[in-house]
Amino acid sequence: MTESLTKHERNLASLIHASTFSKFFIPFGNFIIPLVLWTANKKEYEFVDYNGKQALNFQISMLLYSIILGIISIPFFVGFLPNIFDFDHFGFHHLNGYNNLNLNFDSDDFRFGSWLLPIGISGLVQGALFVVNIVYTILATIRTNEGQTFQYPITIKFIK
Template identity: 45%
Template sequence: METSISKHEKNVSTVIHLSTFSKYFIPFGNFIIPLLIWTSNKDRLSFVDENGKEAINFQISILLYSIALGIIVIPIVLFTAWEFVGFADLLEHNTHEINFNFEHLSGLGVNTLVLIVAGMAGVGLLLMDLFCTIIATLRANDGIVYRYPLSIKFIK
């Protein structure tokens, strides 16, 4: 099958995968640029069609995983911050001493543990995005369609 894939198809597929890094320079560039390249070439080039679907599905999956992580983390951060504000009586305007009230910090250990795990999951998502995109770029350049791990098939 490798002999039937032209150099042009390999180059366009490589650019599709590489263009997902544009999210670091352009908001939603990881969706817009690959989508433009893919839709302009998908009817003519089957290899580009497969790679475009894979790249876009993976970027949508990473976005959804990040949103889910944010939905879990944001309330914990807000409640933890609220508990931490109660830790020190800094809002007493008529006193010149700081009284530390440690009874407000009872749930802080569990929240901190959840935040550490969520932070590690966020870093894991970032690393998975970086490494898988680089691997997919190299494979597309070799004429191989790379199947991203944990990618949900939105576009079939």
């Protein structure tokens, strides 16, 4: 496929992949800009059509995975909320006068073990999704600019 590709096609396809980084500057820019570039050029160039679908499918999949992970972690946050308002952990129930300030921090009173591990795991998975998104977008941009076809991993094909 690389023999018949023009420089313009390769640049346009790699621009579609690279434009997904616009999410750091424009809300939902990782969907809007590649979608505009793809729809404007998909009928003219088969290579641009393929790469536009790949980039959009990957971004939609990453959004879906993040939403699912957020929904899964909601019960752990809700389970933690009653502990936020329980000021007895810090000895604040003794603050009835300004002259006898008694702050008592006892590490045995903290009940962080029940929610820290699941929230930490969900945070690590969110971080891993972020790194996967960055790394594979850079790889796709480079390989597409070289004229190679690139297929993202863990992608659900919403656009066929």
